[in-house]
Amino acid sequence: MERISQQDTEALRELYGLFGRVCFALAYRVLGESTAAEEVVQDTFETVWKKARTFESGRGGNVRGWVLTIAHRKAIDAVRKQRNQTTSLDDVDWALSVPDVWADVAAGDLQQRVARAVSELTEDQRRVIELAYFDGYSQSEIAEQHEMPLGTVKSRTRLGLRKLAQLLQDERDD
Amino acid sequence: MSTRQPTTDHTRAESLLEDFVLGTLAPDDHTWMSKHVSTCDICGPEVASLRSALQHLPLIANDPPVAMNSDVWDRIEQSISGTEPPRSLDAARRRRTPAALRYQAVAAVAVIALLLGLLGGQLLPRLFDEDDVVTYQISGTAGAFEAELEYHEDTGVLLLSNVPAPSSGQVYQAWLIAGSSAPVPVGVVDASTGTLAIATNLESWDLFALTLEPGPLGSTAPTSNPVAIAELQ
Numbered sequence: 378m379e380r381i382s383q384q385d386t387e388a389l390r391e392l393y394g395l396f397g398r399v400c401f402a403l404a405y406r407v408l409g410e411s412t413a414a415e416e417v418v419q420d421t422f423e424t425v426w427k428k429a430r431t432f433e434s435g436r437g438g439n440v441r442g443w444v445l446t447i448a449h450r451k452a453i454d455a456v457r458k459q460r461n462q463t464t465s466l467d468d469v470d471w472a473l474s475v476p477d478v479w480a481d482v483a484a485g486d487l488q489q490r491v492a493r494a495v496s497e498l499t500e501d502q503r504r505v506i507e508l509a510y511f512d513g514y515s516q517s518e519i520a521e522q523h524e525m526p527l528g529t530v531k532s533r534t535r536l537g538l539r540k541l542a543q544l545l546q547d548e549r550d551d
Numbered sequence: 552m553s554t555r556q557p558t559t560d561h562t563r564a565e566s567l568l569e570d571f572v573l574g575t576l577a578p579d580d581h582t583w584m585s586k587h588v589s590t591c592d593i594c595g596p597e598v599a600s601l602r603s604a605l606q607h608l609p610l611i612a613n614d615p616p617v618a619m620n621s622d623v624w625d626r627i628e629q630s631i632s633g634t635e636p637p638r639s640l641d642a643a644r645r646r647r648t649p650a651a652l653r654y655q656a657v658a659a660v661a662v663i664a665l666l667l668g669l670l671g672g673q674l675l676p677r678l679f680d681e682d683d684v685v686t687y688q689i690s691g692t693a694g695a696f697e698a699e700l701e702y703h704e705d706t707g708v709l710l711l712s713n714v715p716a717p718s719s720g721q722v723y724q725a726w727l728i729a730g731s732s733a734p735v736p737v738g739v740v741d742a743s744t745g746t747l748a749i750a751t752n753l754e755s756w757d758l759f760a761l762t763l764e765p766g767p768l769g770s771t772a773p774t775s776n777p778v779a780i781a782e783l784q
Contacts, residue, residue, distance in 0.1 A: 386628060393624055401623075405615035414615070415623050422627045427768060442606040449609065453574050461729075461755050491607045510608050515575040534569045535601070542604035 378440060382429035393422055396441060400448040406511050407452035417455060421448040453513040460513075494544035502537030505530055560587055564594050572601045687759065687781040696779040698745075698761070702753055709753065714745040717763060723778075724769035725749065728758040739769045756783050 380388035400421055404414035424447050432443060495503060508514045516534065520527040564587045570576045571584040588594050687700040698714045714723055717740075725747055726734035740747045740761075760777040764770045 386631065389631070390624065390628070393627065397623070398619065399609055399612075401619040402612045402615055403609040405617075406612035411615065411617045411619070415620055418619065418623055419627050419630065423630055426627075426631045439606065445606065445609045450574055457575075458755065487607075488610045491610045495608075495611055506608075509569070509573040509575060510605065511612070513575060515570050515573075518575075531566075531569050534573070538572070538601040538604045541607075542600050545604065545607060 378429050378432045381426060382432070389422060389426055392425065392440070392444065396444045397422070400445065403445060403448055404452040407449070407456050407513060413455060414452070417448060417451045420451050424451075449510075456513045491545065494541055497544055498537050498540055499533075502533050502540065505533045506537045506541075509534060561591060561593065564588070564591060568594065568597065568601075572598055572605065687783060689759075689761075689779050689781045691779050696761075698779065700759060700781050707750055707752060709749040709751055709759070711740065711747040711749075711761075712745060714740045714747070714761075716742055716745065717766075720766050721763050722766040722769055723747075723761050724764040724773075726760045726762065726773060726777075727751065727756040727783075728760060729756050734760060734773055736769065736771065739764075739767070742766075753783055759783055 378388075378392075381392065397418060400418045401414055404417035405411060408414050408417070421444065425444055432440070498506070505519055508519050509516070514522070516530050517527055519525070520530045523530075564584060567576060567580055567584050571581065571588070576584060588598050683704045685702040685704065687702065689696060689698050689700050699710075699712045701710045701712075702708070703710060711725060717723055722742065723740040725737050725740065727737050727749075728734050737749045737751065738747045759781040760773075761779040762773045762775050762777050764774055
């Protein structure tokens, strides 16, 4: 990231090589269409290029989380614009403070661990998290579409995410 | 010792927390929540914990059925080196106009034609030059502002042109606004050509605005009042 902040194009290319495909997969999952997903990927790495200076790995910054958060936010903004819904600000600085607890884990192994953890959520918890994270629906939109009390949606989301965080922490500690 | 203390707005924050973590809050609420989280001893750690789970979710997005185009990196490289044509135009050329957009464009033409008939040709902010191009009147907010704004319905491109050159170190930045929502940045005018092309569905927007921002990249939110606006509806 330091090299990118010093305008090293090759460094950005290396980062693109590491995370470009997963950004595309994430954007495609949200948008369902390859051209729009490619635009999100392009937008993401242009943003990384512009904001690299704000990234400080010395305080435990999470590069992968940061890049994927940018991609996710842009994809959600795009899909919500398609539905004429308001979008939140492009604020991804928080990811700089979330430590990368998987720095020493191979990507393939990590994917299996995450999939395993997600499979241990209840169907209800998994569904509301997917609707929010991958489809960009707000809690109230989910409640309305599925005729559920808003409180039920919120509690399933919160409990699901807490459980997921705990499962992934347990996996790491094993 | 932590400097963050629970605040009296905590009840509101509790109701917004899930949407905040998932990025589905309206802009005003998001801004409020960001400030609250930074000062609340309860919400801060909770948000961090929930986000630590979220950061892994991209890994379970299945491999898409199509591969990413091999030229995406080329486009990124050209963009950051300033040699790529405006991406919104490029995307508009590649993207087929969806049937829904064509339908909306035809419907908009029909409604406007009806209005012209009902008003007996009274001057409207929108005039037709050609069948598929709608011209919008740009008005300066502090005196005259010479520029042209057209919407090309066949390609879904809003084209701003003939924008005067800004002062050194500044750029003209365009924003689209829907209702009372916060302005959404849609691009910086190319100072050398005085143009900006925006691929968009105009049905979604009520107002177009232009501000002067620090160059070369502009701002994430307007830092000054608009120098020019155009009503889109």
